[in-house]
Amino acid sequence: MEVDVGSCLRHRQELRALIVMGYHSIEKGLSLRQPRPGFGKDNAELLAARIEEYQARTGRLDSHARIAVNALRAYCDFNEKSGVVSSRVRSAIARMSGTLRKRTGQSSLAALLT
Numbered sequence: 001m002e003v004d005v006g007s008c009l010r011h012r013q014e015l016r017a018l019i020v021m022g023y024h025s026i027e028k029g030l031s032l033r034q035p036r037p038g039f040g041k042d043n044a045e046l047l048a049a050r051i052e053e054y055q056a057r058t059g060r061l062d063s064h065a066r067i068a069v070n071a072l073r074a075y076c077d078f079n080e081k082s083g084v085v086s087s088r089v090r091s092a093i094a095r096m097s098g099t100l101r102k103r104t105g106q107s108s109l110a111a112l113l114t
Contacts (some may be wrong), residue, residue, distance in 0.1 A: 008057075015054050022047035023068035026075050032034050037082030044075050048092035061096060069096055 022043060029039045051065050053070075062067065075088050 003007045012057060014053070015057070016051060016062075019047065019050050019054060020064055020112045022050060023071040026071045030074055030078060035078065038084040040075070041086065044072060044086060048072055050090055051096060052053075055096060069093060073108050100103055 020059055023045055026040055026047065029035050047068060051061070051068050055061050072089055072093055076086050076093065079086055
């Protein structure tokens, strides 16, 4: 079976662009003066799924994906303070952080920031 490298590269770039758009949306919501608790739940879950897909396809989390994970972490922290639990997103963050910890030997926060 022949692999179309150009197609794989385009798909990876498109997925990365969707990740960037997704985390910008989360950051925008968090930057509002009074964000509504639970805002963007579907977008956050979709972003988490896209990051996991990106990680599965590339075998790593590049700087864009790490920024997205940090945005999701901030999103979860905000919502949990407001009494809104986002277990699907929090579980995805834990899985991604665990993978980074295994690969780098660093704590999850240190691994995400490097």
